[in-house]
Amino acid sequence: MRKSRGETLFVALIPPHPATGKIAARTVNKRVCFQFNFTSPYTIVRVSMLATPNSPGPGSVPERLPRGLGVFRAVLASRCCFVICAVVYIACIGTFAQTDPRGPGNAEFARQAEKAYEDARARFNADTTNLEAAWQFGRACFNWADYVSTDDKRAEIAEEGISACRDLLKVATNSVPGHYYLAMNLGQLARTKSLGALKLVTQMESEFDLILDLDPRFDFAGSDRNLGLLYLDAPGWPISLGNKSKARLHLQKALKLAPDYPENHLNLIEAELEWGDRKEAVSGLKALDELWPEARKKLAGDDMASDWADWESRREAAQKKVRPGASAPR
Secondary structure (H helix, E strand, C coil): CCCCCCEEEEEECCCCCCCCCCCCCEEECCCEEEEECCCCCCCCEEEEECCCCCCCCCCCCCCCCCHHHHHHHHHHCCHHHHHHHHHHHHHHHHHHCCECCCCCCCHHHHHHHHHHHHHHHHHHHHCCCCHHHHHHHHHHHHHHHCCCCEHHHHHHHHHHHHHHHHHHHHHCCCCHHHHHHHHHHHHHHHCCCCCCHHHHHHHHHHHHHHHHHHCCCHHHHHHHHHHHHHHHHCCECCCCCECHHHHHHHHHHHHHHCCCCHHHHHHHHHHHHHHCCHHHHHHHHHHHHHHHHHHHHHCCCHHHHHHHHHHHHHHHHHHHHHCCCCCCCC
């Protein structure tokens, strides 16, 4: 996320306009800046106070106000006022922005995810003591939540996955899939929250950290991959856990542990482009191009079709940024 001038006062998770899927940075009264970043499901919105001086300029005549009105104006100009205004503004947006930031996506992929969710739920409900069925249901919840069109529905599905995984972990405390899909569904739930999102993000971090001690290679180094995205997108200290150094470390570790997985390449490439490290991004794209044909063979099947559609689109977008006019090799 690009940093804005001034001091961050408030953080929340807010979806963009449902029609465009994007919202550019906006300035309100030249003071409060709303920044939006959608590089991952864990979208963080910053509300920042711009560095706008309040003191009169050289040669200007100070404005004199009655004592009472002067105090009132000073209160209105305080940081607390801007925080309150930001909360009100966010609450208003939340009332109208109940649709999925990315929309339902490809209809066929959505149908496949919904059917997998329904099948997994039926299997789990038939035997809630089946530990494998529990985490597979958690995985299906996460995947289907990506396609639903409202925050209410996404939250409902995510909470089902969270419940199944937590019940599993009561019996098998070191279940790697249980911890992993608990964290992933917490991420989906965080997408539907504003103030409550920060607590959920912290819980996600703890779950992914735990998996690093149990099985860091699970889901193609999924814990390092997701930690990298968390640190990349979240605001930094003291507001939240965002940290560029940690983001780079975990994204690089994910790539080292699972170099044949295109997602790990793409995440690091996109981060490097965001950080302005064009040379590193070009090098990463070259490595991805060399990997691509073999990965196509290894990671084949209907269950990977939606991933490949996503990777193709992101790879092409990255290619255009580093080599305008060039098309990605097949």
